[in-house]
Amino acid sequence: MKIGANYLGDGRCAFTVWAPYLKEVAVQIISPEDRLIPMEQDEEGYWKVTAEGVEPGTLYFYKLEGSLERPDPASHFQPESVHGPSQVVDPSTVSWNDAQWSGVPLEEMIIYELHVGTFSPAGTFDGIIPRLKELHELGVNAIEIMPIAQFPGNRNWGYDGAYLYAVQNSYGGPEALKLLVDACHQQGIAVILDVVYNHFGPEGNYIGDYGPYYTSTYRTPWGNAINYDDVRCDGVRNFFIENALYWFENYHIDALRLDAVHAIYDLGGKHILHELSERVDALSQQQGRKLYLIAESDLNDVRIIRDRSLGGYGIHAQWSDDFHHSLHSLVTGENIGYYKDFEKCEHLATAIKETFIYSWKFSPFRQRYHGSDAKDFPGHQFVVCIQNHDQVGNRMLGERLSQLVSFDALKLAAGALLLSPNIPLLFMGEEYGEESPFLYFVSHTDQNLVEAVRNGRKEEFKDFHLEGEFQDPFSYVTFFKSKLKWQKRQEGKHKVLLELYQYLIQLRRTLPALKNLDKQNLEVSCNDSGKLMQVRRWTDESQVFYVLNFSEKDVLFKPAAASGSWNKVLDSADDKWMGSGSKLPEKLTGEEELTMASQSFALFSQ
Structure with missing residues (x-):
C-alpha cells in the first residue's frame, strides 16, 4: 500500500495514511489556501482521498479526530522541520540522466561513508557533487550517506530522524538529493543510503498518534521496540517496506544500509527482514538492475545473510565489526571495553580467514557465548573497515585513527583493510589522514531532550575513553570541529597517504588474487611474538603474499609463501611512502630470513 501524499499531476493528489483505530481523519490544507478535505477509511485501516486543486508545494497536516493537527508520518518533505x-x-x-546505469556489483564495491553536513563547507547535497570526481579518481565506486530522514534542527548524525520518507530540509530537500544521485551515477558511483528501521527520533515523533507503531513486548536502547509482530503490525510492516522501495524507486538509490538490525525484534512466522529482502529482490528483477540490502548487526549471526530458502533472511551483506576491533586493538594497544575481546594477532587472522572471531565462542566482555560460524560465506557478503562514524564518533574526543597512531601505523591499517578479502568501507577523510575529529552533535529544540542527550553521552563514556574534556553535543562548535579539511589531501604526508590508498585500490582491482573474495583460497599465520602476520591468497590466475608487522620494532621472519619467485609490488616502508626505508629484497626466491620494518606491510605477487 503506497502511503503519503502522492502527486498525480494536473492538480490531483492522492493522500493515504494508516490510522486503524481513529474514527475521523481529514487533510488540513494550510497553504496556499486553508481548507479541510475529509478522508474515508478502508477495511485495512487506511484513510484515503484523492483531492483536486492540490499542486506541488501545498502545505498540509492531517487533522485527527477533528482537532489534533499532525504532520504526515510518510511526509515526503518537511520544509519547516x-x-x-x-x-x-x-x-x-x-x-x-542515468537510464544506462546498471549499478556496481556488490563484490566490486569500494564504499566511502560520509556525513552530508560535515563533508563539505556547505554541508548540503550540492556540496558533495564537486568532490565526486576526486572520489572517483581515488577508486571509490559507492558512497554511503549517513541518514538523511528529517531530524530536528540542522545538525545531527541522522539517527534522530522522525520522518523516514522526508529528505532533510537543511541538506537541500528531495530535488537536491535526486541531483546528487544522478551526478554520482554519471561518475560511475553507486549510492548507498543509511536507513533506520529500529526506532524513530524522539523530537517531532507523533507516529504514536496514528496507530500501534510500538510494542511494549520488547525494549531497545531507544525505548519500546517497533511493532513488527504484535497486534495490528500489518500497517507498521507496510510503512517500513514501502519506505525501502520508495528510496529505490523515487531516488534511484542503489543499496540501503539497515541500521542496527539487532534492535529489530520479530518472532512472527516471516521475519520483517525476510519480507523486506523478498520485496527488494522482486523490485530488483522488475527494474533490471541489482538492488542491495546491507545490514549492520552486533550479533555475528549468519541468518541475516543466509539464503531465504535455507531459513535465512536473504540480506545481501552485513557489517562485521570483528575486523575493526581486532585491527584497532593491534595498532593502538587499546584493550578496554569490548576491545578486551580482540587483543591478539590471532584475532585479526581469524577475522581475515573466517570473518567472525566470535563464532559461538565465549566472549570475556559479554560474559557469554556469542556469534555463529561464517567461514563458508564469501567475503563479498561482509563489509569491514578501520574507521566508521560509530567507532570514531563514539569516542569522547571523536579522535580518528590519525590522532591515535603513527603515520606508519596508518599506512599499515590501510594495507590490512584493502588487501583483505571483504568489501572495504572508508570513513570520509580516512584516505588522506584527516585530523579533524568526528564528534557527536545534535540541534534539538527541546531543552529537556538536549540535557538528556548530554547526560546519556556522559554515561556512555563511563567505561570508555575517559580522558579529555566532554564535548557538548548541542554546541555548534562541536559540529564545526567535525568538518573535513579537504585541502589537506594535497599536502605532505596527507598526499602520500592518499596516493597509497589509490594504489592499493588499483591493485585490488587488477590482481586476480586480490579481486577474488573467496575465503577458501586463503592462508593466514602469525609469528610467535604475535606481532607479525603473513597472508597468502590465490586464484588459478595469480597468487599474492603479504606481510603485516604490527610491532614497533623491526622483526626477523621466514616467509610463509609458497615456493617459486615472488616479485615485490609494494612496501609501505619505502621512501616513496615516507617510510624508514625498505629492508626487503625486490624478489623472494627461498626461505631466507628477512627483516620487516616496524609498523609496515609489504605485498608480493607471483
Missing part, C-alpha cells in the same frame, strides 16, 4: 506542516512534492521535477 519536524513540527511544521508536510509538503506535497512533484516526483517528476528532476530529469534523470
